[in-house]
Amino acid sequence: MRPRxxxxxxxxxxHARARARPRTRPAPWLIALYASPAAxxxxxxxxxxxxxxxxxxxxxPSPPRVAGSxxxxxxxxxxxxxxxxxxxxxxIATGGPGDLAAANLEIPHEVxxxxxxxxxxxxxxxxxxxxxxxxxxxxESREPPENPPTPPNATRSTHRSVAVHAxxxxxxxxxxxxxxxxxxxxxxxxxxxxxxxxxVGPELARDFRYANALGLTHFDRYAKLGFDARTVxxxxxxxxxxxxxxxxxxxxxxxxxxxxxxxxxxLDFLTFFGRDDADVxxxxxxxxxxxxxxxxxxxxxxxxxTYVFVAPVPADARGFAVAPxxxxxxxxxxxxxxxxxxxLVHAPAPRxxxxxxxxxxxxxxxxxxxxxxxLARDPARLLxxxxxxxxLANDLAGGVAWLNCDETAAGSLLDASSTITLADAxxxxxxxxxxxxxxDGRFAPAAPASPLGALFSAGPxxxxxxxxxxxxxxxxxxxxxxxxxxxxxxxxxxxxxSRDADETHRRAGASSCAPTLFIPSAQKGASSALxxxxxxxxxxxxxxxxxxxKEPGAYxxxxxxxxxxxxxxxxxxxxxxxxxxxxxxxTVTYASESRLPAMRAxxxxxxxxxxxxxxxxxARAFSDFRFCYRPYFFSQDIGFDAxxxxxxxxxxxxxGAARAxxxxxxxxxxxxxxxxxxxxxxxxxxxxxxxDPFGLVRKSLYVYQVxxxxxxxxxxxVTAVSAEQLKxxxxxxxxxxxxxxxxxxxxxxxxxxxxxxxRARVAPRHAWSRAGYRRLRAWFExxxxxxxxxxxxxESSLGWEEVDYPSFRDDRLPT
Ligand SMILES: Nc1ncnc2c1ncn2[C@@H]1O[C@H](COP(=O)(O)OS(=O)(=O)O)[C@@H](OP(=O)(O)O)[C@H]1O
Numbered sequence: 001m002r003p004r005x006x007x008x009x010x011x012x013x014x015h016a017r018a019r020a021r022p023r024t025r026p027a028p029w030l031i032a033l034y035a036s037p038a039a040x041x042x043x044x045x046x047x048x049x050x051x052x053x054x055x056x057x058x059x060x061p062s063p064p065r066v067a068g069s070x071x072x073x074x075x076x077x078x079x080x081x082x083x084x085x086x087x088x089x090x091x092i093a094t095g096g097p098g099d100l101a102a103a104n105l106e107i108p109h110e111v112x113x114x115x116x117x118x119x120x121x122x123x124x125x126x127x128x129x130x131x132x133x134x135x136x137x138x139x140e141s142r143e144p145p146e147n148p149p150t151p152p153n154a155t156r157s158t159h160r161s162v163a164v165h166a167x168x169x170x171x172x173x174x175x176x177x178x179x180x181x182x183x184x185x186x187x188x189x190x191x192x193x194x195x196x197x198x199x200v201g202p203e204l205a206r207d208f209r210y211a212n213a214l215g216l217t218h219f220d221r222y223a224k225l226g227f228d229a230r231t232v233x234x235x236x237x238x239x240x241x242x243x244x245x246x247x248x249x250x251x252x253x254x255x256x257x258x259x260x261x262x263x264x265x266x267l268d269f270l271t272f273f274g275r276d277d278a279d280v281x282x283x284x285x286x287x288x289x290x291x292x293x294x295x296x297x298x299x300x301x302x303x304x305x306t307y308v309f310v311a312p313v314p315a316d317a318r319g320f321a322v323a324p325x326x327x328x329x330x331x332x333x334x335x336x337x338x339x340x341x342x343x344l345v346h347a348p349a350p351r352x353x354x355x356x357x358x359x360x361x362x363x364x365x366x367x368x369x370x371x372x373x374x375l376a377r378d379p380a381r382l383l384x385x386x387x388x389x390x391x392l393a394n395d396l397a398g399g400v401a402w403l404n405c406d407e408t409a410a411g412s413l414l415d416a417s418s419t420i421t422l423a424d425a426x427x428x429x430x431x432x433x434x435x436x437x438x439x440d441g442r443f444a445p446a447a448p449a450s451p452l453g454a455l456f457s458a459g460p461x462x463x464x465x466x467x468x469x470x471x472x473x474x475x476x477x478x479x480x481x482x483x484x485x486x487x488x489x490x491x492x493x494x495x496x497x498s499r500d501a502d503e504t505h506r507r508a509g510a511s512s513c514a515p516t517l518f519i520p521s522a523q524k525g526a527s528s529a530l531x532x533x534x535x536x537x538x539x540x541x542x543x544x545x546x547x548x549x550k551e552p553g554a555y556x557x558x559x560x561x562x563x564x565x566x567x568x569x570x571x572x573x574x575x576x577x578x579x580x581x582x583x584x585x586x587t588v589t590y591a592s593e594s595r596l597p598a599m600r601a602x603x604x605x606x607x608x609x610x611x612x613x614x615x616x617x618x619a620r621a622f623s624d625f626r627f628c629y630r631p632y633f634f635s636q637d638i639g640f641d642a643x644x645x646x647x648x649x650x651x652x653x654x655x656g657a658a659r660a661x662x663x664x665x666x667x668x669x670x671x672x673x674x675x676x677x678x679x680x681x682x683x684x685x686x687x688x689x690x691x692d693p694f695g696l697v698r699k700s701l702y703v704y705q706v707x708x709x710x711x712x713x714x715x716x717x718v719t720a721v722s723a724e725q726l727k728x729x730x731x732x733x734x735x736x737x738x739x740x741x742x743x744x745x746x747x748x749x750x751x752x753x754x755x756x757x758x759r760a761r762v763a764p765r766h767a768w769s770r771a772g773y774r775r776l777r778a779w780f781e782x783x784x785x786x787x788x789x790x791x792x793x794x795e796s797s798l799g800w801e802e803v804d805y806p807s808f809r810d811d812r813l814p815t
Pocket of ligand 1: 527754755
């Protein structure tokens with residue numbers, strides 16, 4: 001086990017965190033995998049330090065180092081000589097596949113693979129034909145079964161509520177549909193279960209999935225179905241014990257001694273992202289302790305997603321079931337060695353005497369790490385002693401059938417030739433352990449004839465109908481199949497990672513639904529507020545990782561090229577093919593990074609919907625400027641006007657052809673020339689070489705991003721919501737998106753919230769001026785006119801009229 005690193009408690013605030021230096025700096029690509037694009041560029045900016053004497057200095061304007069021409073051809077002189085680009089701005093391949101060093105460029109190998117399919121340079125007709133073909137194939141394979149299986153809730157008990165304490169102490173990549181089926185079997189047999197899934201992680205895990213743990217959005221699906229199931233974050237700050245139980249708090253002494261070390265509340269930003277996937281699962285002792293402590297505190301059942309329940313655990317049964325030794329790590333299908341053995345505990349009432357004794361054993365260990373670890377390695381002994389000590393019988397002895405621990409029967413539940421039924425397998429027990437399938441993440445296909453296969457195809461138990469969800473469910477059920485949201489499985493990438501060829505990864509991709517609702521742009525365009533609003537809809541599910549559980553980044557170069565299909569799929573929530581869910585992906589750099597993220601996403605989900613989160617371009621740029629102010633613009637003593645107006649001449653050169661074509665009313669030619677320039681290296685280089693630092697101007701040039709998405713996903717699938725519209729009428733904006741995506745209309749959106757507001761204050765000399773604002777607006781004007789036409793909207797409808805901002809300094813432009 002690697003030692004854990006702890007953040008200095010004084011490291012507070014976003015920028016302080018960004019500046020904090022860990023002892024070992026994680027690789028930048030690792031940060032890129034986890035952090036939001038916004039966070040990434042803050043971190044990069046944080047490395048640009050002011051001069052040692054502390055005097056802010058101005059970067060002397062450097063002449064453009066790229067020769068851009070109106071047809072989009074460009075030649076960049078780099079350390080390794082000249083890179084060449086074709087007439088449409090695409091790099092001409094000179095090296096091997098995947099130029100990962102140049103994150104903002106199109107990848108020649110992939111571009112070539114798309115071109116071989118007739119899909120690049122972008123041809124809207126080729127994309128439309130491809131979409132239609134895949135949708136037709138999908139529809140054919142989606143005929144409803146003649147005799148739909150009976151949902152498992154047909155026999156479920158409704159007699160009582162039960163508190164269920166769950167965790168999954170295995171790598172999140174192993175959490176597969178098998179584990180979802182395990183939870184569903186519990187929900188089907190325990191009608192009013194209140195499931196709380198504990199995730200151990202520092203406070204930052206509220207906003208980002210913490211390395212190897214489950215994400216906090218993993219079980220949103222069940223809440224949307226009307227079940228009481230959600231994740232709770234546990235760390236040293238969690239008040240496990242109330243204040244009134246001073247005399248009766250078994251385990252508290254151990255928790256007080258060990259909590260800071262075992263479950264740190266703070267990790268600085270870089271350390272948090274520097275965690276590698278192997279070293280973050282909670283110590284087995286902590287996992288066992290938390291299970292027992294929560295059952296002690298609330299009463300109920302502890303589970304770990306490794307069993308299928310076939311009957312409710314009797315209300316008055318107090319007891320436990322621990323996997324026999326044959327199921328342990330010594331077995332050929334060894335489960336993760338940082339998890340305690342599979343274990344079920346049930347105590348109907350809080351403060352159970354036997355569980356108190358088990359917790360007291362932790363107290364007796366004090367700070368001795370090895371002592372508590374020994375308890376976790378042999379929970380059977382611990383619980384047996386506790387039950388005997390309390391003079392109780394273990395009512396759950398035999399409660400779980402450990403079928404797979406017998407080598408002759410191993411895997412028989414999942415075997416296609418098995419005729420065994422779950423009830424037979426259980427042999428009078430309440431649950432059947434799923435064996436290796438529950439923790440190996442191999443997504444073994446369950447044969448339809450097998451008991452597990454039957455559970456898979458039966459679908460989730462019917463939820464308790466609550467509020468608007470019931471109306472929504474009725475509305476969706478009344479629609480023809482072709483009008484309901486579709487699940488498209490993840491596809492092997494075009495020229496993607498070679499691991500995609502691996503059968504296991506393909507199966508993982510094939511059993512998960514790709515995202516179908518994209519918010520691909522723009523930073524500071526209220527994309528977080530829009531994503532949060534949409535996620536309140538009963539059909540919309542957030543990703544299970546990424547910044548604020550909104551930016552999984554699955555299609556950006558850094559992720560797409562480094563991760564297998566299984567990892568790509570693991571960023572999104574799981575649901576079944578016929579469930580009317582829509583998975584959201586609001587990674588705000590998809591549209592500006594290059595043309596590829598849109599294309600990759602469309603290959604996965606040919607019927608995706610795209611909603612741009614836009615904001616009046618100059619207001620967006622100023623917000624972005626404020627966001628990057630402390631780490632960069634302040635230290636470089638660059639004001640907003642200087643940061644933006646200085647690049648306009650160079651951009652005029654880049655987009656000269658597009659402007660000329662627009663002026664001559666040759667819209668199609670202008671669109672093509674403009675998009676080529678936008679994604680070609682010549683104009684991107686202005687941003688990269690800090691003529692347009694952080695792309696303040698470039699990112700506000702929405703029209704080419706929108707046109708590209710229209711070409712790839714189909715014009716009718718692309719729409720936009722402005723931050724100004726969201727502020728004016730959030731429920732109306734939500735309704736408009738719901739109508740666009742075909743979500744049920746019975747749901748009423750709330751007023752939404754203001755999120756991700758930038759707190760940075762700008763020194764008066766760096767603020768925007770009214771004259772600069774007007775000049776920039778005038779520069780964007782022709783592009784905006786084309787944007788309005790493409791989106792069939794107007795300036796006033798978007799709320800982009802000129803505004804007299806109180807933050808304007810004065811009317812003088814920089815000399
Ligand atoms: N409901 C609503 N209506 C209008 N505007 C809103 C809303 N919620 C957030 N905001 C403003 O949006 C800005 C943050 O945008 P993003 O969430 O896209 O930022 S980020 O790229 O994810 O960092 C950020 O702008 P600034 O205040 O200029 O920083 C937020 O204040």
